[in-house]
Amino acid sequence: MGPRTAVEKVLGILALLAMLVGSWVGLVVVPADAAQGNVQRLMYVHVPAAWLAFLAFFIVFVMSVLYLIQREERWDRVAASSAEIGVVFTVVTLLLGMMWGKPTWGVFWTWDPRLTTTAILLAIYVGYLALRSFADDGEKRARWSAIVGVIGFANVPIVYMSVTWWRTLHQPPSSPRSVAPEILWTLMLNLGAFTLVYAYLMVRRVRLAKLEGELERRMAYNA
Amino acid sequence: MSVFHRAWAIVWKDLLIEARTKQSFNAMVFFAALVLFIFSFALGPDTELLQRVAGGLLWVGIAFTGLLSLSRTYQNEETSGGLEGLRAYPGDPRAIYLGKLLGNIVMLLLVEAVLFPAAGILFQANLWPYAGGLIAVAVLGTIGFSLVGTFYSALTVNLRAREVMLPLLLFPALVPVLLGAVNATTLILQGNLMGEAVMWLRVLGAFDIIFFVICIWIFPIALEE
Numbered sequence: 384m385g386p387r388t389a390v391e392k393v394l395g396i397l398a399l400l401a402m403l404v405g406s407w408v409g410l411v412v413v414p415a416d417a418a419q420g421n422v423q424r425l426m427y428v429h430v431p432a433a434w435l436a437f438l439a440f441f442i443v444f445v446m447s448v449l450y451l452i453q454r455e456e457r458w459d460r461v462a463a464s465s466a467e468i469g470v471v472f473t474v475v476t477l478l479l480g481m482m483w484g485k486p487t488w489g490v491f492w493t494w495d496p497r498l499t500t501t502a503i504l505l506a507i508y509v510g511y512l513a514l515r516s517f518a519d520d521g522e523k524r525a526r527w528s529a530i531v532g533v534i535g536f537a538n539v540p541i542v543y544m545s546v547t548w549w550r551t552l553h554q555p556p557s558s559p560r561s562v563a564p565e566i567l568w569t570l571m572l573n574l575g576a577f578t579l580v581y582a583y584l585m586v587r588r589v590r591l592a593k594l595e596g597e598l599e600r601r602m603a604y605n606a
Numbered sequence: 607m608s609v610f611h612r613a614w615a616i617v618w619k620d621l622l623i624e625a626r627t628k629q630s631f632n633a634m635v636f637f638a639a640l641v642l643f644i645f646s647f648a649l650g651p652d653t654e655l656l657q658r659v660a661g662g663l664l665w666v667g668i669a670f671t672g673l674l675s676l677s678r679t680y681q682n683e684e685t686s687g688g689l690e691g692l693r694a695y696p697g698d699p700r701a702i703y704l705g706k707l708l709g710n711i712v713m714l715l716l717v718e719a720v721l722f723p724a725a726g727i728l729f730q731a732n733l734w735p736y737a738g739g740l741i742a743v744a745v746l747g748t749i750g751f752s753l754v755g756t757f758y759s760a761l762t763v764n765l766r767a768r769e770v771m772l773p774l775l776l777f778p779a780l781v782p783v784l785l786g787a788v789n790a791t792t793l794i795l796q797g798n799l800m801g802e803a804v805m806w807l808r809v810l811g812a813f814d815i816i817f818f819v820i821c822i823w824i825f826p827i828a829l830e831e
Contacts, residue, residue: 451827506778513774517766527761530828531775534757537820538779545782545809549789 384591391590394583401576405569413569422486427569429479431577432472433501439469439581440508440536447532450525456596459525462532463515464588466508468581473505496547503542507535521599609701616692616705621712623682630678630713634671638721641667642728656729661791664725665784669751669777671721672714676755677772679706680763689763693829703756703825710752718744731795739794739803746810747787753814754779757821761828786810 387395409427416423446462449455480498481491492498511531518524562570607615624630645663649655656663683689692702722740726733733740758775762768790806798804 451824503778503781506774510771510774510778514762514765514771517771519766523764526827526830530761530824533824534754534779534820537816538782541782541813541816545785548805548809549785 384587384594388586388590391583391586394579394586398576398579398583401572401579405573405576408569408572413565416566419487422483425479425483426566427573428577429476429483430570431574432476432479434574435577435581436469436472436476436501436504438578439465439472440504440539443469443508443511443532444536447529447536450529451533454526456521456525457593459529460589460592460596461585462529463512464585464592466511466532467588468584470505470508470512472581473501473508477501477505494550496543496550499546499550500539500543503546504539507531507538511535521596607697609698609704612695612697612701613704613708616702617708617712620682620705620709624713630675631716634675634713634717635720637674638667638671638717639724641670642721642725646728653730657731657795658792660725660729660731661788661795663729664721664791665747665788667721667725668714668718668747668787669780669784671717672710672748672751672755673773673776675710675713675717676752676759676776677769679710679756679759690831693831699826699829700822702829703760703821706760707752707756710756711748714748714752715744718748733795736794739798740791742807743787743790743794743803743810746807746814747783747790750783750786750810750813750817751780753817753821754783757825757828760825782809782813786813 405427409424413424413427415421442465443462446458446465450458450462477498480501484493485491511528514531515524515528518527642663645666646656649659680689683692693699722733722744725731755772755776758772758779762771762775765771786806786809790803790810793803793806
């Protein structure tokens with residue numbers, strides 16, 4: 384897809400540096416947690432990955448609504464790119480969560496509401512991507528997947544509520560008051576680093592999507 | 607003609623075809639009964655165990671059977687460009703959704719009317735005392751299932767590999783319906799001592815209302831050509 388643009392280069396370097404600093408602070412600078420020991424350090428990657436996954440899917444939702452209103456191809460490209468990256472972050476969240484769950488809860492997996500909802504979230508957006516891969520016509524693919532992007536996101540709170548009533552082990556989410564300040568700012572630092580990674584991946588993926596669209600058009604024209 | 611007249615015309619046409627051919631109903635009932643049988647084989651002949659999980663087994667059976675009928679929602683229109691014909695009629699395309707939705711609900715409820723008594727016999731449970739509660743769950747659960755199902759089957763009807771895509775899209779979206787229906791059924795069969803089944807019925811009701819609004823709102827976009 385050609386050489387990196389200036390924006391991509393800057394974002395890439397910033398993301399790499401932020402990840403290095405974030406990992407160094409999280410692994411070395413901040414002291415180990417009093418109760419959980421070193422295992423707690425997983426929080427500095429697990430929580431940012433989860434936040435970014437939700438952010439990515441929220442962006443899919445916003446772009447899907449925009450597409451349905453304006454019918455402009457670029458909203459579809461952003462939505463599709465964000466869904467792909469969101470799925471990657473969701474898988475990372477689940478894997479890191481399992482690594483954290485085994486030493487602290489004694490199991491890799493449990494039917495806790497947030498775990499279950501995250502797994503269902505993954506299923507919804509894997510469905511979204513599968514739908515895209517099965518649709519040939521560009522306009523229909525964009526319209527259909529935008530619809531799934533809207534319905535899928537609207538369903539998340541309902542899924543979460545129903546699963547919460549069904550089962551309730553995950554530690555309550557940490558609030559700024561419940562954690563030591565050094566843990567909080569390490570978390571924020573890593574959240575910033577993950578956001579940069581997301582932004583870098585998005586810029587690259589959206590440009591790739593644009594090129595793919597161009598290719599599709601040319602092939603259709605030549606055929 | 608109003609939207610409801612046209613929706614009713616579609617329901618009447620589909621049910622009349624079904625009544626004369628019985629192509630879907632018989633297959634669905636046998637399929638549902640087979641699912642229950644296979645579960646009984648998988649879990650062994652322990653009646654107490656089967657009674658405890660009856661709610662879950664029933665609704666997995668209904669979900670699979672429902673999927674079978676959903677994928678045939680537009681089958682009557684498939685030949686001779688019937689769907690394009692429907693689309694070409696003047697007026698609100700929502701009538702198509704309402705008609706197909708109602709048809710799916712009626713078909714699935716008819717299957718359940720056979721399936722519930724059959725489950726009572728297979729699992730040796732007397733369902734009569736709980737009939738009122740079970741009917742409420744069946745109706746609310748079937749409406750929720752059909753709302754999303756009818757919508758997604760319209761979305762996937764022209765798709766390659768739609769047999770794979772429909773369940774892939776549908777089942778994650780149906781988690782609240784399945785949780786609500788399974789839990790309500792199980793609680794009712796246990797006598798609903800704490801009145802908790804009512805809470806699950808409310809979940810089902812809320813899901814039905816929310817998705818009715820969303821699906822009615824978006825359907826014309828899904829059907830565009």
